[in-house]
Amino acid sequence: MLRDWQTLFAPRPLATRALCLQLDGLAFPLWFASTDAADLKEVLPVDFLTAAEQARAGEFKFGQPRENFTLGRLAGKLALTGAMDARPPQTPGLSPDGTAGEALERKLRAFDIHNGERGEPLVRAGDDKLPTLAVSLSHVNGLGTAVAFPAGERVGMDLELIDAQRAETVRRGVPLSVEEEAWLRITSLPEATALLLLWTAREALGKALGCGLACQWETLALREIEAAGDGVWRGRFRHHPEFSCLCWVGPAAVISTAFTAR
Ligand SMILES: CC(C)(COP(=O)(O)OP(=O)(O)OC[C@H]1O[C@@H](n2cnc3c(N)ncnc32)[C@H](O)[C@@H]1OP(=O)(O)O)[C@@H](O)C(=O)NCCC(=O)NCCS
Structure with missing residues:
Protein backbone atom coordinates (compact mmCIF):
# COMPACT_ATOMS: atom_id res chain seq x y z
CA MET A 1 0.00 0.00 0.00
CA ARG A 154 -6.10 18.97 19.25
CA VAL A 155 -5.41 16.43 16.53
CA GLY A 156 -7.43 13.43 15.40
CA MET A 157 -6.84 10.79 12.77
CA ASP A 158 -8.82 8.04 11.14
CA LEU A 159 -8.08 5.28 8.67
CA GLU A 160 -10.36 3.19 6.47
CA LEU A 161 -9.48 0.54 3.94
CA ILE A 162 -11.09 1.35 0.60
CA ASP A 163 -14.00 -1.02 0.48
CA ALA A 164 -17.16 -0.70 -1.63
CA GLN A 165 -19.40 -2.20 1.05
CA ARG A 166 -18.10 0.17 3.72
CA ALA A 167 -18.63 3.11 1.35
CA GLU A 168 -22.18 1.95 0.69
CA THR A 169 -22.81 1.92 4.46
CA VAL A 170 -21.64 5.54 4.59
CA ARG A 171 -23.81 6.44 1.59
CA ARG A 172 -26.91 4.91 3.20
CA GLY A 173 -26.28 5.86 6.82
CA VAL A 174 -24.70 9.29 6.81
CA PRO A 175 -26.63 12.38 5.70
CA LEU A 176 -24.09 14.52 3.85
CA SER A 177 -23.92 18.31 3.83
CA VAL A 178 -24.81 20.27 0.68
CA GLU A 179 -21.12 21.00 0.16
CA GLU A 180 -20.12 17.35 0.59
CA GLU A 181 -22.77 16.25 -1.93
CA ALA A 182 -21.60 18.92 -4.38
CA TRP A 183 -17.99 17.79 -4.03
CA LEU A 184 -18.97 14.16 -4.58
CA ARG A 185 -20.50 15.14 -7.93
CA ILE A 186 -17.37 16.86 -9.23
CA THR A 187 -14.45 15.02 -7.64
CA SER A 188 -12.15 12.90 -9.78
CA LEU A 189 -11.97 10.27 -7.04
CA PRO A 190 -14.01 7.07 -7.43
CA GLU A 191 -17.22 7.42 -5.44
CA ALA A 192 -16.35 4.77 -2.83
CA THR A 193 -13.00 6.43 -2.13
CA ALA A 194 -14.57 9.88 -1.98
CA LEU A 195 -17.27 8.73 0.47
CA LEU A 196 -14.66 7.13 2.72
CA LEU A 197 -12.54 10.27 2.55
CA LEU A 198 -15.50 12.33 3.80
CA TRP A 199 -16.21 9.76 6.50
CA THR A 200 -12.62 9.54 7.75
CA ALA A 201 -12.39 13.34 7.83
CA ARG A 202 -15.49 13.44 10.03
CA GLU A 203 -14.17 10.70 12.30
CA ALA A 204 -10.82 12.47 12.55
CA LEU A 205 -12.62 15.63 13.69
CA GLY A 206 -14.66 13.63 16.22
CA LYS A 207 -11.43 12.24 17.64
CA ALA A 208 -9.76 15.66 17.71
CA LEU A 209 -12.76 17.00 19.63
CA GLY A 210 -12.65 14.00 21.96
CA CYS A 211 -16.26 12.93 21.35
CA GLY A 212 -15.52 10.38 18.64
CA LEU A 213 -18.82 9.65 16.93
CA ALA A 214 -20.85 10.18 20.09
CA CYS A 215 -22.30 13.44 18.75
CA GLN A 216 -24.72 14.65 16.10
CA TRP A 217 -22.91 13.51 12.99
CA GLU A 218 -23.89 16.61 10.99
CA THR A 219 -21.78 18.70 13.38
CA LEU A 220 -18.72 16.96 11.88
CA ALA A 221 -19.58 17.77 8.24
CA LEU A 222 -17.14 19.38 5.82
CA ARG A 223 -17.86 22.68 4.11
CA GLU A 224 -15.05 22.64 1.57
CA ILE A 225 -12.54 20.23 0.19
CA GLU A 226 -9.93 20.60 -2.53
CA ALA A 227 -7.15 18.59 -4.10
CA ALA A 228 -3.64 19.50 -2.93
CA GLY A 229 -1.78 17.09 -5.27
CA ASP A 230 0.01 13.78 -4.68
CA GLY A 231 -3.13 12.09 -3.40
CA VAL A 232 -3.59 14.71 -0.68
CA TRP A 233 -6.84 16.63 -0.08
CA ARG A 234 -7.38 19.63 2.17
CA GLY A 235 -10.65 20.59 3.77
CA ARG A 236 -12.45 22.76 6.32
CA PHE A 237 -15.39 21.92 8.53
CA ARG A 238 -18.83 23.52 8.56
CA HIS A 239 -19.30 23.88 12.30
CA HIS A 240 -15.70 23.89 13.48
CA PRO A 241 -13.92 26.56 11.42
CA GLU A 242 -10.93 26.41 13.76
CA PHE A 243 -10.09 22.94 12.37
CA SER A 244 -8.57 21.94 9.04
CA CYS A 245 -8.27 18.48 7.61
CA LEU A 246 -5.66 16.82 5.48
CA CYS A 247 -6.59 13.54 3.85
CA TRP A 248 -4.32 11.12 2.05
CA VAL A 249 -5.63 8.64 -0.49
CA GLY A 250 -3.48 5.58 -1.06
CA PRO A 251 -4.19 2.64 -3.34
CA ALA A 252 -5.83 0.64 -0.56
CA ALA A 253 -6.72 3.05 2.21
CA VAL A 254 -7.79 6.57 3.06
CA ILE A 255 -6.33 8.41 6.04
CA SER A 256 -7.60 11.70 7.37
CA THR A 257 -6.29 14.02 10.02
CA ALA A 258 -8.08 16.96 11.63
CA PHE A 259 -6.16 19.63 13.52
CA THR A 260 -6.42 23.23 14.59
CA ALA A 261 -4.63 25.74 12.39
CA ARG A 262 -1.36 26.97 13.97
C1 LIG B 1 -13.89 6.82 18.40
C2 LIG B 1 -14.58 6.04 17.29
C3 LIG B 1 -14.93 7.04 16.22
C4 LIG B 1 -13.59 4.98 16.80
O1 LIG B 1 -13.74 4.68 15.45
P1 LIG B 1 -13.43 3.27 14.75
O2 LIG B 1 -13.43 3.57 13.29
O3 LIG B 1 -14.36 2.25 15.27
O4 LIG B 1 -12.01 2.80 15.23
P2 LIG B 1 -10.56 3.37 14.92
O5 LIG B 1 -9.67 2.20 14.81
O6 LIG B 1 -10.54 4.34 13.81
O7 LIG B 1 -10.20 4.16 16.23
C5 LIG B 1 -10.11 3.52 17.44
C6 LIG B 1 -9.31 4.39 18.36
O8 LIG B 1 -9.92 5.68 18.47
C7 LIG B 1 -9.53 6.21 19.71
N1 LIG B 1 -10.73 6.78 20.33
C8 LIG B 1 -11.79 6.12 20.84
N2 LIG B 1 -12.68 7.00 21.34
C9 LIG B 1 -12.15 8.23 21.15
C10 LIG B 1 -12.60 9.54 21.46
N3 LIG B 1 -13.75 9.77 22.08
N4 LIG B 1 -11.81 10.58 21.13
C11 LIG B 1 -10.62 10.39 20.51
N5 LIG B 1 -10.15 9.15 20.18
C12 LIG B 1 -10.92 8.10 20.50
C13 LIG B 1 -8.96 5.07 20.56
O9 LIG B 1 -7.56 5.26 20.67
C14 LIG B 1 -9.30 3.86 19.75
O10 LIG B 1 -8.32 2.83 19.78
P3 LIG B 1 -8.03 1.98 21.11
O11 LIG B 1 -9.36 1.67 21.71
O12 LIG B 1 -7.27 0.81 20.63
O13 LIG B 1 -7.22 2.90 21.99
C15 LIG B 1 -15.86 5.35 17.75
O14 LIG B 1 -15.56 4.15 18.38
C16 LIG B 1 -16.69 6.19 18.72
O15 LIG B 1 -17.22 7.21 18.39
N6 LIG B 1 -16.82 5.82 19.95
C17 LIG B 1 -17.53 6.69 20.91
C18 LIG B 1 -18.62 5.95 21.62
C19 LIG B 1 -19.75 5.62 20.72
O16 LIG B 1 -20.39 6.43 20.10
N7 LIG B 1 -20.04 4.36 20.63
C20 LIG B 1 -21.04 3.87 19.77
C21 LIG B 1 -20.49 3.74 18.37
S1 LIG B 1 -21.75 3.19 17.28
Whole structure:
Protein backbone atom coordinates (compact mmCIF):
# COMPACT_ATOMS: atom_id res chain seq x y z
CA MET A 1 0.00 0.00 0.00
CA LEU A 2 2.82 2.42 0.83
CA ARG A 3 6.40 2.71 -0.27
CA ASP A 4 9.46 2.83 1.98
CA TRP A 5 8.41 0.45 4.71
CA GLN A 6 11.11 -0.31 7.23
CA THR A 7 11.32 -3.64 8.92
CA LEU A 8 11.16 -3.71 12.68
CA PHE A 9 12.57 -6.44 14.84
CA ALA A 10 14.39 -7.75 11.78
CA PRO A 11 16.04 -10.76 13.37
CA ARG A 12 12.70 -12.46 13.73
CA PRO A 13 11.56 -14.65 10.86
CA LEU A 14 8.41 -12.71 10.15
CA ALA A 15 8.76 -9.07 10.86
CA THR A 16 6.43 -6.20 11.48
CA ARG A 17 6.94 -3.27 9.19
CA ALA A 18 6.79 0.41 10.02
CA LEU A 19 6.52 3.54 7.97
CA CYS A 20 6.63 7.24 8.66
CA LEU A 21 4.68 9.53 6.31
CA GLN A 22 5.06 13.30 6.40
CA LEU A 23 2.14 15.15 4.86
CA ASP A 24 2.85 18.63 3.61
CA GLY A 25 0.84 20.98 5.84
CA LEU A 26 0.67 18.72 8.90
CA ALA A 27 3.28 19.49 11.53
CA PHE A 28 3.45 15.92 12.80
CA PRO A 29 4.34 12.78 10.84
CA LEU A 30 1.94 9.85 10.58
CA TRP A 31 3.21 6.46 11.65
CA PHE A 32 2.04 3.11 10.36
CA ALA A 33 2.61 -0.38 11.70
CA SER A 34 1.65 -3.19 9.41
CA THR A 35 1.63 -6.91 9.53
CA ASP A 36 -0.73 -9.72 8.86
CA ALA A 37 -2.13 -12.01 11.49
CA ALA A 38 0.63 -14.58 11.08
CA ASP A 39 3.40 -12.00 11.37
CA LEU A 40 2.11 -10.51 14.57
CA LYS A 41 2.48 -13.76 16.41
CA GLU A 42 6.22 -13.49 15.73
CA VAL A 43 6.49 -9.97 17.08
CA LEU A 44 5.83 -10.58 20.72
CA PRO A 45 3.64 -7.82 22.13
CA VAL A 46 5.43 -8.40 25.45
CA ASP A 47 8.43 -6.72 23.80
CA PHE A 48 6.75 -3.37 23.42
CA LEU A 49 3.51 -3.31 25.44
CA THR A 50 3.41 -2.29 29.09
CA ALA A 51 1.89 -4.70 31.61
CA ALA A 52 -1.38 -2.70 31.59
CA GLU A 53 -1.52 -2.78 27.80
CA GLN A 54 -0.86 -6.51 27.76
CA ALA A 55 -3.72 -7.01 30.22
CA ARG A 56 -5.99 -4.94 27.98
CA ALA A 57 -4.92 -6.92 24.89
CA GLY A 58 -5.72 -10.12 26.80
CA GLU A 59 -9.31 -8.95 27.31
CA PHE A 60 -10.05 -9.35 23.61
CA LYS A 61 -11.52 -12.78 23.08
CA PHE A 62 -10.82 -12.97 19.36
CA GLY A 63 -7.54 -12.75 17.49
CA GLN A 64 -8.26 -9.95 15.05
CA PRO A 65 -9.42 -7.29 17.54
CA ARG A 66 -6.47 -8.15 19.75
CA GLU A 67 -4.07 -7.81 16.84
CA ASN A 68 -5.65 -4.55 15.73
CA PHE A 69 -5.35 -3.19 19.26
CA THR A 70 -1.70 -4.26 19.36
CA LEU A 71 -0.92 -2.70 15.98
CA GLY A 72 -2.60 0.54 17.05
CA ARG A 73 -0.46 0.59 20.19
CA LEU A 74 2.66 -0.17 18.16
CA ALA A 75 1.95 2.68 15.73
CA GLY A 76 1.14 4.99 18.66
CA LYS A 77 4.38 4.16 20.44
CA LEU A 78 6.40 4.58 17.26
CA ALA A 79 4.83 8.01 16.79
CA LEU A 80 5.56 8.98 20.41
CA THR A 81 9.12 7.67 20.22
CA GLY A 82 9.62 9.49 16.93
CA ALA A 83 8.29 12.73 18.41
CA MET A 84 10.79 12.46 21.29
CA ASP A 85 13.62 11.92 18.85
CA ALA A 86 15.72 14.89 17.78
CA ARG A 87 16.44 13.35 14.38
CA PRO A 88 14.37 14.17 11.29
CA PRO A 89 10.99 12.42 11.16
CA GLN A 90 12.00 10.02 8.40
CA THR A 91 14.24 8.05 10.72
CA PRO A 92 13.15 8.35 14.34
CA GLY A 93 14.00 5.37 16.42
CA LEU A 94 14.80 3.15 13.46
CA SER A 95 18.20 2.37 12.06
CA PRO A 96 18.46 2.58 8.26
CA ASP A 97 18.37 -1.19 7.88
CA GLY A 98 15.50 -1.48 10.32
CA THR A 99 17.39 -3.49 12.89
CA ALA A 100 16.65 -1.25 15.79
CA GLY A 101 16.15 -4.20 18.09
CA GLU A 102 16.06 -4.05 21.87
CA ALA A 103 16.84 -0.37 22.28
CA LEU A 104 13.74 0.49 20.30
CA GLU A 105 11.63 -2.03 22.20
CA ARG A 106 12.69 -0.40 25.46
CA LYS A 107 11.74 3.04 24.16
CA LEU A 108 8.35 1.76 23.02
CA ARG A 109 7.66 0.19 26.42
CA ALA A 110 8.38 3.50 28.13
CA PHE A 111 5.02 4.84 26.90
CA ASP A 112 1.71 3.51 28.12
CA ILE A 113 -1.36 4.31 26.03
CA HIS A 114 -4.61 3.78 27.87
CA ASN A 115 -8.10 5.15 27.29
CA GLY A 116 -10.09 7.91 28.95
CA GLU A 117 -13.79 7.88 29.78
CA ARG A 118 -14.83 8.60 26.22
CA GLY A 119 -12.40 6.08 24.76
CA GLU A 120 -9.80 8.72 23.88
CA PRO A 121 -6.17 7.58 24.02
CA LEU A 122 -4.19 8.94 26.98
CA VAL A 123 -0.42 8.79 27.20
CA ARG A 124 1.56 8.01 30.31
CA ALA A 125 5.34 8.14 30.19
CA GLY A 126 7.31 5.80 32.39
CA ASP A 127 8.83 8.61 34.43
CA ASP A 128 5.39 9.59 35.85
CA LYS A 129 5.90 13.19 34.80
CA LEU A 130 2.95 14.98 33.23
CA PRO A 131 2.74 13.79 29.63
CA THR A 132 4.09 16.30 27.15
CA LEU A 133 2.79 14.34 24.20
CA ALA A 134 -0.59 13.08 23.12
CA VAL A 135 -1.54 10.62 20.41
CA SER A 136 -4.44 9.82 18.09
CA LEU A 137 -4.71 6.41 16.55
CA SER A 138 -6.74 4.17 14.30
CA HIS A 139 -6.54 0.50 13.37
CA VAL A 140 -8.06 -1.77 10.78
CA ASN A 141 -7.24 -5.35 9.95
CA GLY A 142 -3.48 -5.68 9.63
CA LEU A 143 -2.73 -1.96 9.85
CA GLY A 144 -2.34 0.46 12.72
CA THR A 145 -1.70 4.15 12.28
CA ALA A 146 -1.04 7.00 14.69
CA VAL A 147 0.07 10.58 15.04
CA ALA A 148 1.78 12.05 18.11
CA PHE A 149 1.62 15.75 18.95
CA PRO A 150 2.21 18.08 21.90
CA ALA A 151 -0.32 17.58 24.71
CA GLY A 152 -2.76 20.49 24.63
CA GLU A 153 -3.04 20.54 20.84
CA ARG A 154 -6.10 18.97 19.25
CA VAL A 155 -5.41 16.43 16.53
CA GLY A 156 -7.43 13.43 15.40
CA MET A 157 -6.84 10.79 12.77
CA ASP A 158 -8.82 8.04 11.14
CA LEU A 159 -8.08 5.28 8.67
CA GLU A 160 -10.36 3.19 6.47
CA LEU A 161 -9.48 0.54 3.94
CA ILE A 162 -11.09 1.35 0.60
CA ASP A 163 -14.00 -1.02 0.48
CA ALA A 164 -17.16 -0.70 -1.63
CA GLN A 165 -19.40 -2.20 1.05
CA ARG A 166 -18.10 0.17 3.72
CA ALA A 167 -18.63 3.11 1.35
CA GLU A 168 -22.18 1.95 0.69
CA THR A 169 -22.81 1.92 4.46
CA VAL A 170 -21.64 5.54 4.59
CA ARG A 171 -23.81 6.44 1.59
CA ARG A 172 -26.91 4.91 3.20
CA GLY A 173 -26.28 5.86 6.82
CA VAL A 174 -24.70 9.29 6.81
CA PRO A 175 -26.63 12.38 5.70
CA LEU A 176 -24.09 14.52 3.85
CA SER A 177 -23.92 18.31 3.83
CA VAL A 178 -24.81 20.27 0.68
CA GLU A 179 -21.12 21.00 0.16
CA GLU A 180 -20.12 17.35 0.59
CA GLU A 181 -22.77 16.25 -1.93
CA ALA A 182 -21.60 18.92 -4.38
CA TRP A 183 -17.99 17.79 -4.03
CA LEU A 184 -18.97 14.16 -4.58
CA ARG A 185 -20.50 15.14 -7.93
CA ILE A 186 -17.37 16.86 -9.23
CA THR A 187 -14.45 15.02 -7.64
CA SER A 188 -12.15 12.90 -9.78
CA LEU A 189 -11.97 10.27 -7.04
CA PRO A 190 -14.01 7.07 -7.43
CA GLU A 191 -17.22 7.42 -5.44
CA ALA A 192 -16.35 4.77 -2.83
CA THR A 193 -13.00 6.43 -2.13
CA ALA A 194 -14.57 9.88 -1.98
CA LEU A 195 -17.27 8.73 0.47
CA LEU A 196 -14.66 7.13 2.72
CA LEU A 197 -12.54 10.27 2.55
CA LEU A 198 -15.50 12.33 3.80
CA TRP A 199 -16.21 9.76 6.50
CA THR A 200 -12.62 9.54 7.75
CA ALA A 201 -12.39 13.34 7.83
CA ARG A 202 -15.49 13.44 10.03
CA GLU A 203 -14.17 10.70 12.30
CA ALA A 204 -10.82 12.47 12.55
CA LEU A 205 -12.62 15.63 13.69
CA GLY A 206 -14.66 13.63 16.22
CA LYS A 207 -11.43 12.24 17.64
CA ALA A 208 -9.76 15.66 17.71
CA LEU A 209 -12.76 17.00 19.63
CA GLY A 210 -12.65 14.00 21.96
CA CYS A 211 -16.26 12.93 21.35
CA GLY A 212 -15.52 10.38 18.64
CA LEU A 213 -18.82 9.65 16.93
CA ALA A 214 -20.85 10.18 20.09
CA CYS A 215 -22.30 13.44 18.75
CA GLN A 216 -24.72 14.65 16.10
CA TRP A 217 -22.91 13.51 12.99
CA GLU A 218 -23.89 16.61 10.99
CA THR A 219 -21.78 18.70 13.38
CA LEU A 220 -18.72 16.96 11.88
CA ALA A 221 -19.58 17.77 8.24
CA LEU A 222 -17.14 19.38 5.82
CA ARG A 223 -17.86 22.68 4.11
CA GLU A 224 -15.05 22.64 1.57
CA ILE A 225 -12.54 20.23 0.19
CA GLU A 226 -9.93 20.60 -2.53
CA ALA A 227 -7.15 18.59 -4.10
CA ALA A 228 -3.64 19.50 -2.93
CA GLY A 229 -1.78 17.09 -5.27
CA ASP A 230 0.01 13.78 -4.68
CA GLY A 231 -3.13 12.09 -3.40
CA VAL A 232 -3.59 14.71 -0.68
CA TRP A 233 -6.84 16.63 -0.08
CA ARG A 234 -7.38 19.63 2.17
CA GLY A 235 -10.65 20.59 3.77
CA ARG A 236 -12.45 22.76 6.32
CA PHE A 237 -15.39 21.92 8.53
CA ARG A 238 -18.83 23.52 8.56
CA HIS A 239 -19.30 23.88 12.30
CA HIS A 240 -15.70 23.89 13.48
CA PRO A 241 -13.92 26.56 11.42
CA GLU A 242 -10.93 26.41 13.76
CA PHE A 243 -10.09 22.94 12.37
CA SER A 244 -8.57 21.94 9.04
CA CYS A 245 -8.27 18.48 7.61
CA LEU A 246 -5.66 16.82 5.48
CA CYS A 247 -6.59 13.54 3.85
CA TRP A 248 -4.32 11.12 2.05
CA VAL A 249 -5.63 8.64 -0.49
CA GLY A 250 -3.48 5.58 -1.06
CA PRO A 251 -4.19 2.64 -3.34
CA ALA A 252 -5.83 0.64 -0.56
CA ALA A 253 -6.72 3.05 2.21
CA VAL A 254 -7.79 6.57 3.06
CA ILE A 255 -6.33 8.41 6.04
CA SER A 256 -7.60 11.70 7.37
CA THR A 257 -6.29 14.02 10.02
CA ALA A 258 -8.08 16.96 11.63
CA PHE A 259 -6.16 19.63 13.52
CA THR A 260 -6.42 23.23 14.59
CA ALA A 261 -4.63 25.74 12.39
CA ARG A 262 -1.36 26.97 13.97
C1 LIG B 1 -13.89 6.82 18.40
C2 LIG B 1 -14.58 6.04 17.29
C3 LIG B 1 -14.93 7.04 16.22
C4 LIG B 1 -13.59 4.98 16.80
O1 LIG B 1 -13.74 4.68 15.45
P1 LIG B 1 -13.43 3.27 14.75
O2 LIG B 1 -13.43 3.57 13.29
O3 LIG B 1 -14.36 2.25 15.27
O4 LIG B 1 -12.01 2.80 15.23
P2 LIG B 1 -10.56 3.37 14.92
O5 LIG B 1 -9.67 2.20 14.81
O6 LIG B 1 -10.54 4.34 13.81
O7 LIG B 1 -10.20 4.16 16.23
C5 LIG B 1 -10.11 3.52 17.44
C6 LIG B 1 -9.31 4.39 18.36
O8 LIG B 1 -9.92 5.68 18.47
C7 LIG B 1 -9.53 6.21 19.71
N1 LIG B 1 -10.73 6.78 20.33
C8 LIG B 1 -11.79 6.12 20.84
N2 LIG B 1 -12.68 7.00 21.34
C9 LIG B 1 -12.15 8.23 21.15
C10 LIG B 1 -12.60 9.54 21.46
N3 LIG B 1 -13.75 9.77 22.08
N4 LIG B 1 -11.81 10.58 21.13
C11 LIG B 1 -10.62 10.39 20.51
N5 LIG B 1 -10.15 9.15 20.18
C12 LIG B 1 -10.92 8.10 20.50
C13 LIG B 1 -8.96 5.07 20.56
O9 LIG B 1 -7.56 5.26 20.67
C14 LIG B 1 -9.30 3.86 19.75
O10 LIG B 1 -8.32 2.83 19.78
P3 LIG B 1 -8.03 1.98 21.11
O11 LIG B 1 -9.36 1.67 21.71
O12 LIG B 1 -7.27 0.81 20.63
O13 LIG B 1 -7.22 2.90 21.99
C15 LIG B 1 -15.86 5.35 17.75
O14 LIG B 1 -15.56 4.15 18.38
C16 LIG B 1 -16.69 6.19 18.72
O15 LIG B 1 -17.22 7.21 18.39
N6 LIG B 1 -16.82 5.82 19.95
C17 LIG B 1 -17.53 6.69 20.91
C18 LIG B 1 -18.62 5.95 21.62
C19 LIG B 1 -19.75 5.62 20.72
O16 LIG B 1 -20.39 6.43 20.10
N7 LIG B 1 -20.04 4.36 20.63
C20 LIG B 1 -21.04 3.87 19.77
C21 LIG B 1 -20.49 3.74 18.37
S1 LIG B 1 -21.75 3.19 17.28
